Amino acid sequence: MITISIDRVIASKWEKTVVLLQNRTLRKFVPETERLNSQKLQRMLKRHKMVYVKPVKGGGGVGVMKINKLSNRNGIRFKLQNTTSVKRFKTFGGLYKSLQKQMKSRDYIIQKGISLLKYQNKLMDLRIMVQENLKNQWEVTGSAARIGPTKKIVTNVSSGGITVDFKKMLNHFYEDKTEQDQFLDSLHQMSLEIAKQLQKYNPNLKEIGVDIGLDDQMHPWILEVNTKPDPRIFFRDKSTIEKVVRYGRAYGRKYDLTPKFKHEKKYANKLGEIT
Incomplete structure (x- = not known):
């Protein structure tokens, strides 16, 4: 076991894992x-x-x-x-x-290694954005599915992945609308618990981006937690980015929304309108 200094940004994936494993609720979602x-x-x-x-x-x-x-x-x-x-x-x-x-x-x-669910034979995972809102309460402000390029081992947009509306993706895995809502809510609750757990060791933490993988049993796995998440993953949804930026501005965060990849150019005007 390692010692983690309180009130310090936890940038290490190893330290984040150690912190999450100390939470009994989250432990079953952390890959070895x-x-x-x-x-x-x-x-x-x-x-x-x-x-x-x-x-x-x-x-x-x-x-x-x-x-x-x-x-x-x-x-x-x-x-x-x-x-x-x-x-x-x-x-x-x-x-x-x-x-x-x-x-x-x-x-x-x-x-x-988690054998992730695939969509059209491409790897798929999920990014959930969690922030402190204007009432200083943790809130899920965005979620998106990421579809990786063919034969790639990661889904990141920087590696050629694309983002889609995860609620729409759930139609491929759950026919019942109630089941879809319950499943999405369980992922949101898990993400909120992750934020609260990490904040115990970093009281100044105000936002996280949780990368979640789903296996063929729809069991969620915490693949990574980003303490400086990039909101441009939600570039298809102007209202989501507006909320992210509004909350971020309240706690002093500034975001670079300049499009960096070809598939963002179509949405460049949306991003450029948000300051």
């Missing part, structure tokens, strides 16, 4: 996570066959890699995939040596 070293990676691959390795600090999917343990007649035992390439290895030593080269001097975590 370890600090990366050779021994722990071997154990995790033995247990789960698929894991993700992520930089302890950073966002946007940068540096994220996926490792699969394979059963292959040709002797290929491991597959290492990042956002641009796929490599295969016959030995764990070869895998780890390649991994170290890509990691450079950065610290990484290992996270149990």
Whole structure:
């Protein structure tokens, strides 16, 4: 167990995981996570066959890699995939040596791989924005499904992913409208609980972006919590971004809403109107 100083921004994915695991309600939604070293990676691959390795600090999917343990007649035992390439290895030593080269001097975590739900054969996950509102109460201010590019291991917009209305996506998984509403409400309640839990260790925390993955049983998994979330993920919904910016302005946050990617240009006028 690590000691986390109170009243400090928790930027480390490892520290956030430790904080969330201290909450009994949230514990069942946190994938098994370890600090990366050779021994722990071997154990995790033995247990789960698929894991993700992520930089302890950073966002946007940068540096994220996926490792699969394979059963292959040709002797290929491991597959290492990042956002641009796929490599295969016959030995764990070869895998780890390649991994170290890509990691450079950065610290990484290992996270149990979740077989995410797919939409049109593309990975899908969910971003939920939670902020302190004008009454200093936590409120869910936005939610969107992210659809990753074909064959990519991340769904981030910066990696070519697109965002869609998650409420509409639920039509593909629940026929009953009441079930849809109940499921979405349960995700919102979980996100609010995450915000409250992290705020215990960082009283100045005012906003988070929760990345949630759903497995084939519709069980939610907390993939990551961003303490400086980018509201541009909601660029299709002007009213959502207006609320996010209004709340953010109240606690001193400023957002760069300049479109950075091709699929945002269509909505550039909407973003530009919000100051």
